[in-house]
Amino acid sequence: MTDSRESELLASVPTGLLIDGEWRAAEGGKTVAVYDPATGDVLIEIADASVDDGVKAMDAAADAFPSWAATPDRERAEILRRAFDLLQERKEDIALLMTLEMGKPLAEARGEVVYGGEFLRWFSEVTAHTQGRYGANPEGTGRMIVTQHPVGPCYLITPWNFPLAMATRKIAPALAAGCTVVIKPATLTPLTTLFFARILQDAGVPAGVVNVVTTTNTGPVSERIISDPRLRKLSFTGSTPVGVKLLQQAAPGVLRTSMELGGNAPFVVFEDADLDKAVDGAMLAKFRNIGQACTAANRFIVQRSVVEEFTARVTERVQGMKIGRGTEDGVQIGPLIDDRAVDKAKTLVGDAVERGATVTTGGSPIDGPGTFFEPTVVSDVQPGSDILREEIFGPVLAIVPFDDEDDAVRLANDTEYGLVSYVFTESLARGQRMIDKLETGMMGLNVGVVSNAAAPFGGWKQSGLGREGGDEGIHEYLQTKYTLTANPYA
Numbered sequence: 001m002t003d004s005r006e007s008e009l010l011a012s013v014p015t016g017l018l019i020d021g022e023w024r025a026a027e028g029g030k031t032v033a034v035y036d037p038a039t040g041d042v043l044i045e046i047a048d049a050s051v052d053d054g055v056k057a058m059d060a061a062a063d064a065f066p067s068w069a070a071t072p073d074r075e076r077a078e079i080l081r082r083a084f085d086l087l088q089e090r091k092e093d094i095a096l097l098m099t100l101e102m103g104k105p106l107a108e109a110r111g112e113v114v115y116g117g118e119f120l121r122w123f124s125e126v127t128a129h130t131q132g133r134y135g136a137n138p139e140g141t142g143r144m145i146v147t148q149h150p151v152g153p154c155y156l157i158t159p160w161n162f163p164l165a166m167a168t169r170k171i172a173p174a175l176a177a178g179c180t181v182v183i184k185p186a187t188l189t190p191l192t193t194l195f196f197a198r199i200l201q202d203a204g205v206p207a208g209v210v211n212v213v214t215t216t217n218t219g220p221v222s223e224r225i226i227s228d229p230r231l232r233k234l235s236f237t238g239s240t241p242v243g244v245k246l247l248q249q250a251a252p253g254v255l256r257t258s259m260e261l262g263g264n265a266p267f268v269v270f271e272d273a274d275l276d277k278a279v280d281g282a283m284l285a286k287f288r289n290i291g292q293a294c295t296a297a298n299r300f301i302v303q304r305s306v307v308e309e310f311t312a313r314v315t316e317r318v319q320g321m322k323i324g325r326g327t328e329d330g331v332q333i334g335p336l337i338d339d340r341a342v343d344k345a346k347t348l349v350g351d352a353v354e355r356g357a358t359v360t361t362g363g364s365p366i367d368g369p370g371t372f373f374e375p376t377v378v379s380d381v382q383p384g385s386d387i388l389r390e391e392i393f394g395p396v397l398a399i400v401p402f403d404d405e406d407d408a409v410r411l412a413n414d415t416e417y418g419l420v421s422y423v424f425t426e427s428l429a430r431g432q433r434m435i436d437k438l439e440t441g442m443m444g445l446n447v448g449v450v451s452n453a454a455a456p457f458g459g460w461k462q463s464g465l466g467r468e469g470g471d472e473g474i475h476e477y478l479q480t481k482y483t484l485t486a487n488p489y490a
Contacts, residue, residue: 006100006327009093014194015046017053017214020060021207027053032216034191037103037335038325038370046190049215051224054182057211061153061180062230064208069150069178073128080124080172083203087117087196094195098163099326101189103334103370104289106326116165118453119469123172126474130177137484145483150178151256152232154477155225157184157246159237160337161292163192169457169468170235171200171210177477179233182211182225188337190214223249232256233477237294239391240417240462258466258476260294260458262391263419266412267297268434270405271305273424274446279313281448282397285422287321287375288449290334291395292341294463295420295442295451298392299381301411304401311379311399315360318375318397323366333395335370345373345394348387352398355382362395389415405430413439418460420450441467 015031016023026047033042049057068076087094095109104112132147154174158166167183174181185193197212215221226234226249233256236246240262250257267285269278285297302310326334336342342365349363362376375395381387387398402408412421420442423434431445441459444450451457456467466476 006096009096010044010100010191012093012195013044013097013191014198015044017047017049017057018194018197018210018212019053019057020063020211021201026050026215032187032214034101034188036100037337040369040371043100043191046194046214048217049213049221050217051220054213054215054221054225055228057182057213058153058225058228058230060208060211061182064206065150065153065180068175068180068206068209071178076176076178077124077127079204080120080127080175083200083205084117084120084124086199086203087113087120090199091117094164094192096327097195098189098192099334101191102160102163103337104326105331105334108289109326112162112165115451115453116162116168119165119168119172122453122469123176123474126173126471127176130474130478132480136487140487141490142487143485145485147481147483148475148478149481151477151479152179153230154179154181154233154235155184155222155231156181157222157234157236157238158186158193160186160188161289163189164196166237167193167196169453169473170237173468173473174233174235174477175205175209177474179477180209180211182213184213184215184218184222187214187216187218222246226250226255227253229253234258235466235476236260243464256476256479258468259464260466260468261419261462261464262417263294263296263459263463264298264389264391264415264417265295265420265422265440266438267300267422268408268412268424269300269302269306269310270408270423270425270427270430271303272426272430273306274426275306275310275313277446278310278424279317281422281424281444281446282314283317284448285444286397287318287333287395290336292337292393294391295449296392297422297448298398299388299411300397300399301402301408302399303408304403307379307399307401311360311377314397315377318377319361321375323372323375325370333372333375335372336394337371339371341394342371342373345376345392345396348390348392349376349378349396351386352378352381355385357381357385357398391417405433409434409437413437416462419463420444420459422448
């Protein structure tokens, strides 16, 4: 049951599709329910777009592009900054909304508002600083002018686990570069994106620049938009198998693509690590967002001489974690997003145990309303266990012992994924060697959280293509033109 504040907030969320600056019903009035994963109750119903609705959103983005691309950099920057300021004014509402639809503890939702907002502020500052260059060619026969231009209309597909940050991380650089967008939030958690789109309107984003399509007909809607010859950019955050399919769909149009895909992050603890720091880092890297993050530590690779102590310490910490609806005071572990997530965690733990691992705490779904799974520690996980190959996406900490540095590197790199790694060691030289040897696009050295709007976020291998955030982020939405002019002295 929702209280009066929650009911009032939900009543303020737009429930239609945002197309060309107007909130409208889906074709045929079709709707879809959004659920609270902590209770299983329906929060509200929203528009469920058809393929034709997606085409209309694409029409709006294409029509708005020339004007928005010609808008001065400073004006675009000021709109993004106003959006940042409005987000801060409404931070409590948007944090609560995320907790209601996704389940994360309210304290973490507030942290996501801070993190997500930083993309608006960062790209408002970057907007006016994307410069080209001018100079004579080496032969002295002409002048070279190199300029940057927005790629065009973009299709942005966001996941359910960070409903605000994934939207701002894509929308902010696109708008800063002069691109227009159609964004499709995840069906499980669309409310935050709808609420944020209203904030963008209030900040002065013109009609058609940002369009929002919510749908359960994801495949056909996305395929039609991706096949549109006016689309010039596709950005997706989600699983690697879906990303591969989207890349295949993008190939005929030779679309610019950004893919932030799956992760299987190693968390390496050497015997010289400060175990207090390592345990604190482990709790952040594993249990942030209830373990439902692509950056979540998946495999805890711990040197054999300290594995027993590390296991005991994390087990004690995990046993003390409070479980409940994210709106309750002090809750650290909320629900998983749905029944499938619970079943996956249960299956992975069961497979590990069958192969010889030991559950030191947790390990089971929690009976009652909502989709809860006990925070879990599994020690002595054996080679070949599914939990070492598959992204867990749940509150399960799996520990594997290792003997020496070469063994640690081998275990850490033994995956097709390469998004992020975590290393705990007090040796500066070893830390530098790990930077060189670990096959990941990001690394946390003695820290358990790496994400920052000013840093390039992205992975190697099957964890994706391109970067989001940092100076690199805006260039995903820009294309380069070289112009040669005649030698003015000839």
